[in-house]
Amino acid sequence: MSDPAEGESSADEPPEAVLDELFATIESRKEELPEGSYTASLFTHEKGENAVLEKVGEETTEAILAAKDDDREELTAESADLVYHLLVLFAMKDLDVDDLRAELRERF
Numbered sequence: 001m002s003d004p005a006e007g008e009s010s011a012d013e014p015p016e017a018v019l020d021e022l023f024a025t026i027e028s029r030k031e032e033l034p035e036g037s038y039t040a041s042l043f044t045h046e047k048g049e050n051a052v053l054e055k056v057g058e059e060t061t062e063a064i065l066a067a068k069d070d071d072r073e074e075l076t077a078e079s080a081d082l083v084y085h086l087l088v089l090f091a092m093k094d095l096d097v098d099d100l101r102a103e104l105r106e107r108f
């Protein structure tokens with residue numbers, strides 16, 4: 001991919017920029033609703049917001065099971081699925097990664 005908003009980061013970007021890039025991609029899927037996009041399908045799902053809420057629940061359960069199995073690789077993968085779906089939920093609710101950052105910072 002050549003457009004940084006579509007997922008590719010440049011070598012001099014800090015690793016934490018991935019969350020902003022992912023969120024920007026999610027926001028653009030919400031705006032453009034391209035065909036074939038899994039993210040877009042969550043925004044237009046017949047179940048409404050329940051579709052993403054169910055995924056958040058599922059991915060949470062899968063992460064818990066991976067932790068109980070002591071499967072660190074699976075725990076990482078399921079956690080990535082969970083974070084992605086949480087970010088879709090944020091976009092759905094007109095929240096932003098910055099809202100999450102601000103909340104965490106306030107507690108620090």
Ligand SMILES: N=c1c2ncn([C@@H]3O[C@H](COP(=O)(O)OP(=O)(O)OP(=O)(O)O)[C@@H](O)[C@H]3O)c2ncn1[C@@H]1O[C@H](COP(=O)(O)O)[C@@H](O)[C@H]1O
Binds near residue numbers: 036084
């Ligand atoms: N990070 C993710 C990401 N993480 C998880 N997923 C999807 O979330 C779903 C997780 O579902 P499951 O783990 O339950 O596996 P499954 O059996 O395929 O799931 P079902 O949908 O069939 O229930 C899968 O379809 C994954 O592809 C993601 N889909 C997209 N992204 C990012 O979003 C960007 C835009 O993606 P599109 O919207 O697809 O263009 C991509 O470039 C990625 O960076």
